[in-house]
Amino acid sequence: MKNGNSLILFLCLAACSCTDKEFIETNPTVPNKYDSGMGMSVDCLKPTFGIIDEPFVVEGNFKGPVDSMKVYFNYYTNKSDPSTLISKRAVLVATDGKTILGVIPKQMAGRNQVSIVVGKDSIAPKGMLFKYNQRKSVKTLCGDFGSSSYADGDFTAARFKEVSNIACVKGTKGDNVIAVESWWNNRVSLISNDDNKVITLGQTGSYGTPIVDNTREKFYLLSHWSEDRTIKSYSRSDSWAEKSTGIVIQKSDMPGQIWSGAFTEKDNRYLYLMDTQAHFCQVDLDNMTYKMIKLTGDLPNQDEDRSQMIYSKYHKCFFASFYKMSGIYKVYQASDGSWRMEKYAGFNGNGSATGHRLQDAQFIEPYGMACTSDGELYVINRGGSFINKVVGDQVEIVAGKPGNSGQVNSDTEPTDARFNSPQDIAVDSEDNFYIAGGWDRTVRKMSIE
Template sequence: MKNLFFCILCLTLLIACGDDNKSSGNVDYNPNIPVEVTTFMPDSGRIREKVIIKGSNFGSNKSNVQVFFKDELTERKATVVGVDNNTIYCLAPRQNAGDNYIKVVVNEKDITTSKTFHYTIAENVSTVAGSPAIKGKIDGSLTDARFDYLQGVGALDNESMLVFHRDDPSVRYVSVPDNTVITVQNGFQAGKPAVNKSKTRVYATGQTQPHTIYMYTKDSGWSPSRIGQLGTIVAGEVRALALDDTEQWLYFCDANGKFGRFNIGNQELQILNEKVRDGSSSVSYLIYSPVEDCFYWSAQAAYGIYKISKDGQTVTAFAGFNGNAVLDGYLDECKFAQPNGMTVDEDGNIYVVEGHGGHVIRKISIIDGYVSTIAGIVNKGGNLDGNPKESIFNYPYDIANDGQGNFWIVEGWGMCVRKYAVE
């Protein structure tokens, strides 16, 4: 009944508005009087919930009106569907679970409600492609496809991705809407790729010398093209590439701690720090955080995660380094068993997959620095979908956020592509 009521109102509004986003009354916003919000409905819901805001002096021009949902941590913009002088129709944005205030902005004036909208989320773990019992390299439908040991994933748009085999090295394209898995490159062993913001280009480097770099583009059907190499100056294994906000440089940190970058345009190689840490770690993954404008580097053998400045000169032990175990807590007290691949969400929170001894997904809150286990059962390997806290993973190796509430996970021992969805 609620959705029917909303649809009738929206239809009436759209018929009245015409092409100029005006209501039938064409009432203009009056800058000399305040904007008022009297109520909104419903008072709870999920992402894309249809919300009606009542008040006055909104005007009739939709382009002048913005709506934000606010909690203690974030403020996210809603999609405004329509507006007349007394009513705003909008869709709730993706938000953290809990209570949200609604802020309405009309031109330069804004007002925030005292009443809250209770936002709820639904979480689920599912197996997308592959079989936990049968390994191989078989293309075809998501059901029929088979994988070997997987160690890298790059999220594209429209629920698709590139995944990278460690064993029987290859690169595969996986598309959920097309129900297909296609091998786009054979004989190339790489870990986590770098994906540009528009998700139209992907970069990956060979794990071992000479660390050949390939580019995969949407226009080419994700077929590879060689663009350069890091060369023999980078001696240790490289398991990941990362793009910064300029998208001009590919950053890397090898297993020995050599941190540098490669210029995509002119192939210039710069070593920014010869050794960001003592010792070595054969498995180490690098990601860039646009929120913090820095890099994070997981060191599996050290059971922790480093934070590295963009120039490579400031390196701090960010989280863990308290021994081999899974223990939730704040940055200086938490423990990791085997931190592997990582990704960040829109707010800058970090997600880490744990391999042997863990088999779980961890989340590092960028606001308070608390590390929590959000999916999987500690040290129980296998394949079980459903509620994240009851789900089971089998050596999750890498994770990628597609920005649409989906986290794509590739497994080593499990040989599957899994999805952790937050809606």
């Protein structure tokens, strides 16, 4: 829907009006119906409720081309705090001067204010609300529950042994997925939503999570073991072929395992890595060098065999999970230039308690993480087989059931889904999630709005 189809969309324009009359034109034209003798105005919005990707129509009197128009759906992530207002801009498809046709963007559930801007003029009346209904589901994208063999092919035929790490990259039509099978099942695969196929990119190296740069057309991998830490690069322009950067991370600098890394939003030159002992470094991809960065603050006091680090553009910081500590850390550069690490969520022992992120929340072997464009942090509980969401100061369970492992999808409520030692989670450009299923032997897609 987002690219639009002029015929279908203008059928919608003709069918959806503020009157009770419906007329469908089989070969519609697009006349300019703007009345220059009247000021710009908004009469109504239809429908006044719906879900993501459905069409909507605004009726009124609008001057100019569609690219001069903007429609926003505004909502609060915290209704008691006006600073948390989020505006989601809708994709607009067409206008005829009397109607504007667009596609409903993803929002928070509830009645949200609609704003309409034409040129520099805001013309939406106060109290124009849209009731957004969230869509929730967990579905198997590819792989097969219980399978223990490799196979490329279309999504129905593809098979995995154990998907341990995952990331999203840019595709032709939307987003594609890079899946890594590690430990003793080494394989890097492209899961192409463009053509519904799984393609093996390589079967060498015990790699962690792909580190995707800001172009989303390039990613990096390195072995999590301490024996060989050569950073490898993969780019879309080279058909995702593996190449060596020549940069080797020395065991003497980072003796723990390295399972992940991240870029900030500033550029694609500096890649940041953290090992399972909280050693932190900055890699200069231009000069092919790296430097260690000293962290101060609340550092983990237990050695780990697996940890995870991501960067949140929303929070302007890194988050790191250490499963033996049962918690999530925040890593950031302070105003004096020093780098600090502090407790962010959990650290109340193993468990599934929800509530305030530091006072109440518990995790069971937290590992993979992903952060949406709205700042929602999602955390895989590898040992507990469930998924948490951290929003503001609150932690809740959004998928799976603590202590109930299994292999069950859910097309309605993700809390009815069951996972078997899930490993990692990634978010695409539309804030959909992909889950590395671990012992599920699958990659699943989760939509939780």
